[in-house]
Amino acid sequence: MNPNNIYGNSAGSDFLSIINPSLGGNGEANANGDLSMNGNTNTTAAPIAGIAAPFSIPSQPQQFAQSQPQQPKKYAVEAIDLVKDYGTGENAVHALRNINVGFEKGKFTAIMGPSGSGKSTMMHTLAGLDSVTSGEVILGGQDITKMNDNQLTMLRRNEIGFIFQSFNLLPMFTAEQNILMPLTLAGDKVDRKWFNTLVETLGLTQRLKHRPNELSGGQQQRVAIARALISKPQVVFADEPTGNLDSVSSAEVLSFLKRSVREFGQTVVMVTHDAVAASYADRAIVFADGRIVSDVEHPTAEQMSDLLMKESERAARQSAAPTMDQLMNGKPRHAQTVR
Ligand SMILES: Nc1ncnc2c1ncn2[C@@H]1O[C@H](COP(=O)(O)OP(=O)(O)OP(=O)(O)O)[C@@H](O)[C@H]1O
Numbered sequence: 001m002n003p004n005n006i007y008g009n010s011a012g013s014d015f016l017s018i019i020n021p022s023l024g025g026n027g028e029a030n031a032n033g034d035l036s037m038n039g040n041t042n043t044t045a046a047p048i049a050g051i052a053a054p055f056s057i058p059s060q061p062q063q064f065a066q067s068q069p070q071q072p073k074k075y076a077v078e079a080i081d082l083v084k085d086y087g088t089g090e091n092a093v094h095a096l097r098n099i100n101v102g103f104e105k106g107k108f109t110a111i112m113g114p115s116g117s118g119k120s121t122m123m124h125t126l127a128g129l130d131s132v133t134s135g136e137v138i139l140g141g142q143d144i145t146k147m148n149d150n151q152l153t154m155l156r157r158n159e160i161g162f163i164f165q166s167f168n169l170l171p172m173f174t175a176e177q178n179i180l181m182p183l184t185l186a187g188d189k190v191d192r193k194w195f196n197t198l199v200e201t202l203g204l205t206q207r208l209k210h211r212p213n214e215l216s217g218g219q220q221q222r223v224a225i226a227r228a229l230i231s232k233p234q235v236v237f238a239d240e241p242t243g244n245l246d247s248v249s250s251a252e253v254l255s256f257l258k259r260s261v262r263e264f265g266q267t268v269v270m271v272t273h274d275a276v277a278a279s280y281a282d283r284a285i286v287f288a289d290g291r292i293v294s295d296v297e298h299p300t301a302e303q304m305s306d307l308l309m310k311e312s313e314r315a316a317r318q319s320a321a322p323t324m325d326q327l328m329n330g331k332p333r334h335a336q337t338v339r
């Protein structure tokens with residue numbers, strides 16, 4: 001799978017390939033909403049527990065359940081000595097340089113940094129969408145870098161919620177069918193109480209029968225949030241979830257992400273370029289050139305703007321100054337673009 005496609009396809013096919021690679025591509029599901037043709041006959045999962053304990057791990061298909069260890073203590077997901085290089089030798093890009101960071105349960109964390117600093121790579125490796133060069137990713141108490149493809153698919157389907165910049169809803173399905181898609185694909189029973197809580201909280205009750213093209217951008221993103229939360233995942237990853245929204249819709253989406261953390265105990269990790277969006281989070285981490293350069297509790301928009309400005313200036317100075325290697329060889333250095 002090419003991780004660069006994952007967050008950019010509004011047709012929704014990449015969402016399917018994340019949680020069910022055998023479907024991948026377009027036209028996997030027919031227009032009647034019948035997804036039984038996916039060959040997944042797992043209907044053994046027990047009903048999901050009530051909303052009093054909404055984020056307990058849902059029942060797992062056998063293969064995943066066997067390797068399910070004890071609950072982790074503090075972190076929903078943790079990176080240990082995480083290194084990700086693209087390419088080798090002279091052409092290697094060091095996208096992540098020995099990252100050590102834990103994302104606490106029930107906390108909303110923003111990841112910021114210049115374009116090319118490694119934010120998406122970080123998210124893809126944390127979500128098991130991209131391999132690592134070395135190091136560990138502990139999610140739900142397991143090192144996911146040791147998992148095979150099937151285990152990773154189960155992990156993404158059951159333990160991770162995804163929210164994309166371009167919503168990634170399936171255009172031929174209604175809002176309700178889109179929200180329920182992860183459960184439909186897994187053959188899991190719908191917890192109607194939880195479904196109702198989500199759609200009421202997100203103000204979608206009157207929109208459930210509409211298809212994505214009959215919804216505003218903000219409404220589509222709220223459907224995508226409900227879809228991410230419906231399976232009560234360990235962690236929700238959102239890559240620039242407000243990137244395509246106006247300021248009012250952005251505020252709605254961010255407020256709901258915050259509420260999902262406060263009221264439902266959800267863990268949310270969100271990549272954003274927007275300092276105002278980051279100010280909704282409990283914590284903001286700033287990446288630069290594959291490293292974490294700042295880690296701020298209770299970030300404010302002003303604070304994050306200042307930090308990003310400084311980081312942009314530093315990156316610009318660095319890319320302008322010739323390195324010793326350049327002086328010796330006359331080669332251009334890898335420039336980091338700054339948004
Ligand atoms: N598949 C790939 N092959 C080679 N290099 C890659 C690949 N994906 C990412 N990179 C490189 O890794 C570095 C980090 O990229 P990444 O996409 O994580 O940045 P980002 O912080 O998410 O940027 P943006 O804000 O533009 O989305 C960049 O130098 C990028 O060019």
Ligand SMILES: [Mg+2]
Nearest residue numbers: 119120121271
């Ligand atoms: Mg990115």
